[in-house]
Amino acid sequence: MTIRVLVVDDHSVVRQGLRMFLGLDAELDVVGEASNGQEALERARQLRPDVVLMDLIMPVMDGITAIAALRREMPDTEVIALTSVLEDEKVIGAVRAGAMGYLLKDTHAEDLCRAIKAAAAGQVQLSPQAAARLLREVKAPDNPETLTDREADVLRLLAKGRSNKEIAQALIIGEKTVKTHVSNILAKLNVPSRTQAALFAVRIGMVDAGA
Amino acid sequence: MLDEDHVAAEMMTALPADARERELVQENARLLAAEQRLAEQFQVLSEFSTCIISILDVEELLAQTVRLIRQTFGYYHIHIGLIEGGLVTFSPRAGLLRDEGSCAGCASHPLRVGVDGICGRVAGSGQPILVQDVTRDERLVLLSPGQTGSELALPLQIKGRVIGVLDVESERPNAFCATDVAMLQSFANQTAVALENARLYKQAQQLAALEERQRLARELHDSVSQALYGIALGARTARAQLDRDITQVAEPLDYVLSLAEAGLTDMRALIFELRPESLQSEGLVAALTKLTDSLRARHHLAVRTEFEGEPDIPLQAKEALYRVAQEALRNITKHAQSCLVTVQLNVAPRVRLEIADNGAGFDPNRDYPGHLGLRSMRERVEKLGGQLVIDSAPGNGTRIALSL
Numbered sequence: 166m167t168i169r170v171l172v173v174d175d176h177s178v179v180r181q182g183l184r185m186f187l188g189l190d191a192e193l194d195v196v197g198e199a200s201n202g203q204e205a206l207e208r209a210r211q212l213r214p215d216v217v218l219m220d221l222i223m224p225v226m227d228g229i230t231a232i233a234a235l236r237r238e239m240p241d242t243e244v245i246a247l248t249s250v251l252e253d254e255k256v257i258g259a260v261r262a263g264a265m266g267y268l269l270k271d272t273h274a275e276d277l278c279r280a281i282k283a284a285a286a287g288q289v290q291l292s293p294q295a296a297a298r299l300l301r302e303v304k305a306p307d308n309p310e311t312l313t314d315r316e317a318d319v320l321r322l323l324a325k326g327r328s329n330k331e332i333a334q335a336l337i338i339g340e341k342t343v344k345t346h347v348s349n350i351l352a353k354l355n356v357p358s359r360t361q362a363a364l365f366a367v368r369i370g371m372v373d374a375g376a
Numbered sequence: 377m378l379d380e381d382h383v384a385a386e387m388m389t390a391l392p393a394d395a396r397e398r399e400l401v402q403e404n405a406r407l408l409a410a411e412q413r414l415a416e417q418f419q420v421l422s423e424f425s426t427c428i429i430s431i432l433d434v435e436e437l438l439a440q441t442v443r444l445i446r447q448t449f450g451y452y453h454i455h456i457g458l459i460e461g462g463l464v465t466f467s468p469r470a471g472l473l474r475d476e477g478s479c480a481g482c483a484s485h486p487l488r489v490g491v492d493g494i495c496g497r498v499a500g501s502g503q504p505i506l507v508q509d510v511t512r513d514e515r516l517v518l519l520s521p522g523q524t525g526s527e528l529a530l531p532l533q534i535k536g537r538v539i540g541v542l543d544v545e546s547e548r549p550n551a552f553c554a555t556d557v558a559m560l561q562s563f564a565n566q567t568a569v570a571l572e573n574a575r576l577y578k579q580a581q582q583l584a585a586l587e588e589r590q591r592l593a594r595e596l597h598d599s600v601s602q603a604l605y606g607i608a609l610g611a612r613t614a615r616a617q618l619d620r621d622i623t624q625v626a627e628p629l630d631y632v633l634s635l636a637e638a639g640l641t642d643m644r645a646l647i648f649e650l651r652p653e654s655l656q657s658e659g660l661v662a663a664l665t666k667l668t669d670s671l672r673a674r675h676h677l678a679v680r681t682e683f684e685g686e687p688d689i690p691l692q693a694k695e696a697l698y699r700v701a702q703e704a705l706r707n708i709t710k711h712a713q714s715c716l717v718t719v720q721l722n723v724a725p726r727v728r729l730e731i732a733d734n735g736a737g738f739d740p741n742r743d744y745p746g747h748l749g750l751r752s753m754r755e756r757v758e759k760l761g762g763q764l765v766i767d768s769a770p771g772n773g774t775r776i777a778l779s780l
Contacts, residue, residue: 176602177676178635182609185628189616222597224710249601270605274612 167194168285171214173205173231174198174247175223179270183218190278202231209235214242215285218277219264221248221255229258236263236357243284247277260364263357265289286328287347289363310353317371319346323359324366410555417559420448424563428570432577434458438470439478441567445544446472449556453524453545455482456532456567457499462489464499464541495541498529502538505529506557509549525549530561532568539568595646599674603639607632638673645670659686660694661721664701668719675709682720687727693780696756697721697729700764703753704731704776712736712774732775737768 170193172183180198187193197212199205202219203226209217217235221228232244245266246259256267265284268277283289312320315336322332329347333340347359356362366372424444431437442454455471457464463486471479487493490500494513498505507513507527524545532540542564546552610632617624645666648654655663661683668679687694701719708717714735722728740750750766757764757778768774 176598176606178606178631178638179602179609181631182606182613182635185631186609186613189613189620249597249605270601271608274609 167192168216168281169194169196169212169214170281171196171205171208171212171217172198173200173202173217173223173228174220175200176220179220186274187278187281193278193281202226202228202234205231206234206238209239209242213239216281217242217244218247218281219244219259221246221259222250229255229262232259232264233262233357243287245280245284260358260360263360265358265360283326283328286330287344287359288326288328289323289360312350312353316346316350316353319343320350320362320366321371323347323350324363324372326363414555414559417448420444421559421562421566425566428566429573431570432574434571434574435467435469437567437570437574438467441563441570442470442472445542445560445563449544449560451544451546451551453479453543455479455543456540457482457487457495457543458532458540458571459489459499459538463487464489464492464495494527494529495543498531498541499538502531502533502536504531504557504561506552508552511549523547526551528552528557528560530557530564532564532571534568534572539571542567592646592649595642595649599642599646599670600639603635603642606635607639610635634673638670641666641670641673655694655698656691660697661686663694663698664719664721667698667702667705668717671705671709671717677709677717678715679717679719682718684722684724687721687723689727689780693727693760693762696760696762697727697778697780699756700753700776700778701729701731703750704774707750708733708735708774711738714773726779728777728779730775730777732773734773737770737772737774739770740766740768 170187172180172187172195174180174183177200180200184195184198187195196214197208199208201223205217205219206226219228219232228246228248232246235242235244243265244263245268246255246264247268247270248255248259249270251269259267266280266289268280318336319332322335327335329340329343333343336343347362350362351357351359354362354365356365424441428437428440431440438456438458442456445451445454453471453473455466455473457466457470459465465486466479466482468478468480468483471482473479473481487496487499489496491497494505494507505528510524510527525548527543527545529544530542531538532542542560544552544560610628613628614625614632617628648658648663648666664683665681668681671677672679687697689697705717705719708714708731712733712735714733716734718730718732720728720730720732753776754764760780762778762780765777765779766774767777
């Protein structure tokens with residue numbers, strides 16, 4: 166099954182380049198483009214993509230605002246921030262808003278395909294630079310509810326970058342069950358994304374940062 | 377300046393009288409002379425205030441101030457020190473010693489605030505110090521080789537903060553009367569205001585430079601860095617297609633080439649902006665051409681240009697025209713969603729620049745919070761005594777015309 170991707174960037178040349186490059190990978194299908202956050206929301210409602218590649222600095226509606234709205238409205242759609250800026254404020258803003266990943270517009274384009282696939286599989290993937298900036302910032306949620314033992318197991322694996330399928334295999338449960346556990350974890354920790362849940366797990370020492 | 381004794385003598389010969397009367401006349405003459413001198417000093421002070429407030433270079437400001445104090449009062453050593461990092465520092469140009477145009481002696485001896493000498497103490501306390509006979513004062517640090525008899529040091533203050541010290545020295549002991557002290561303090565106060573003014577001006581300039589840098593950084597982000605990313609994507613695509621399907625290589629390569637071209641044009645336009653003097657050497661037409669080339673390459677807009685020739689106007693006016701064109705074109709790419717842009721420059725009968733597009737348009741009578749572009753455009757033009765006409769309505773395109 167192909168992964169349906171929506172490309173959001175205010176520069177048409179970048180959209181064109183991304184479409185061309187992602188087109189090389191048979192598993193990826195660029196189903197649409199948008200040139201700002203507002204348009205991204207409209208296109209996402211129509212197209213229901215699996216993954217949105219979101220630029221951050223855009224006119225009309227910026228990427229971070231769009232990510233937050235997208236995650237609220239369409240929790241099944243994962244978002245990867247793709248930007249040329251590496252600023253704490255932007256990285257933190259994007260991840261707080263619920264971005265699954267944060268990638269830089271640099272020459273490592275092959276990472277892009279991998280990150281899209283990982284996001285679609287529910288895996289948290291951050292560029293090492295972005296992760297380093299985030300760990301300092303992630304705050305423990307106010308009064309997190311206690312996780313069940315099973316939820317803690319799921320969170321531990323999730324924080325290690327495992328996909329839902331891998332977690333299901335490791336715990337010998339169904340993939341649907343994993344998804345239910347993940348939603349419960351997000352609700353209990355009061356965070357909008359797996360990324361933040363994973364960072365929280367690292368922060369409180371459930372797993373090693375390098376794991 | 378008036379010679380008090382001379383006036384007194386004149387009046388005495390004019391009015392012969394007995395001893396008591398003579399004494400009175402003498403006293404009156406002295407008072408009159410003193411008053412005239414005071415009036416003259418006030419006159420100088422008032423001229424001084426208006427003159428120095430417009431000097432924005434600190435060194436020049438201080439040099440002018442000590443020169444004027446010398447002209448008015450004639451002391452043999454005058455110096456203004458400024459407080460920096462706990463020290464009162466005297467620049468050579470901010471001082472006068474006898475007939476020399478400056479005073480280098482004090483420059484090599486910064487004084488510790490609140491510790492060294494009379495000036496250091498004034499800097500620390502903000503209170504003036506008058507020493508009528510320096511030979512009897514151990515606080516004195518003699519920085520200039522000379523025969524100082526009496527010394528007066530006054531604080532330069534802004535809102536209660538001491539920023540410097542005005543130091544005047546006379547060869548005579550007891551050279552300063554209460555009026556001198558008051559008058560010199562007025563000079564010191566005016567100097568402090570002018571210094572603060574110069575500092576704020578410099579700060580504003582630095583802020584403007586910073587804003588300009590941030591704008592250039594944004595431009596670089598919007599143009600060159602996006603083009604380079606596109607080139608990387610295109611090259612990778614071409615590389616992959618080379619192994620798979622060689623007939624598919626042309627498309628990504630064409631894409632790479634068009635981006636490289638756009639990047640180069642943008643780079644040229646940006647470098648041009650970093651060197652405003654190129655507006656002088658290459659001219660406004662060349663600058664507008666670079667700007668419109670970059671618009672075509674980067675935004676794929678149809679741009680029609682009609683440049684009648686290089687206008688014969690000062691550099692400052694050319695820069696204003698260029699900035700207005702730049703702002704107008706930036707607005708078009710950001711908001712107008714237009715497909716045809718016209719840029720027209722006429723030089724006769726008068727210089728006129730028009731930028732028009734067939735895009736979305738806007739209501740020129742409405743406020744657009746956070747959008748200062750139009751306002752700064754108008755300010756630029758008004759500063760030059762020109763006219764700016766903005767003609768636009770939603771759905772009807774925009775026409776911006778500037779005439780000088």
